[in-house]
Amino acid sequence: SAYAAVLLASVSLSVLPTQAQEASKLKPKDIPRLMEEADKFIAANDLSKAEAYLKAIVGLDPKQSQAAFKLAKVCETQKDWDCALMNYQLSLGALTGADKAQAHLGLASGHFQAGRFNDAAEQAAAALALDPSRTTAQLLRAQSLVKLKSPEAVAACEAAVKAVPDSAVAQASLGEALLAAGRGPDAEAPLRRALELDAKQPAASAQLAQ
DSSP, X not given: OHHHHHXXXXXXXXXXXXXXXXXXXXXXXXXHHHHHHHHHHHHTTOXXXXXXXXXXXXXXXXXXXXXXXXXXXXXHHTTOHHHHHHHHHHHHTTOOHXXXXXXXXXXXXXXXXXXXXXXXXXXXXXXXXXXXXXXXXXXXXXXHHHHTTXXXXXXXXXXXXXXXXXXXXXXXXXXXXHHHTTOHHHHHHHHHHHHHHOTTOHHHHHHHHO
């Protein structure tokens, strides 16, 4: 498979099965050993090699949800959003608790990057339903609802500001949501605060100038 071909190009042959000079020699029985090697590379922050091993595992058995989950996180760290989205989605059904919340958050991030703000808002909300303390999910949901010009945007942004008051993104999003809701005077304070926190907030500067 393509996954296994990537493996041969990226990892040492010492961990492959005997006479495995070709990716086709990999078998499902090799998965525990491949996972062990992937974990070693993750611990060493050698993400390209970890990715190759994890892709080989998922290629051998797409039901390996933990491998898919780890692969998604590796891909997200490397800003490979297509890979991250595919593997978070692949792993989601078998995950529980904090891992499931992380998968929803990863999906929210990927959809936001792709401009799919409705999907991003839904996935961020799913992450928050599992773990309300995830401030990144609050920020992503707030930003997504602002992009969608949703009537829920102001409340979502207020929640984000309450959770992360020193976030320029949260303050700017609140200001933008208030402007969109026709509450210009109320928007000035969060927009000014956003610029205090990050003078490079272009949206806040433009909105204050209006």
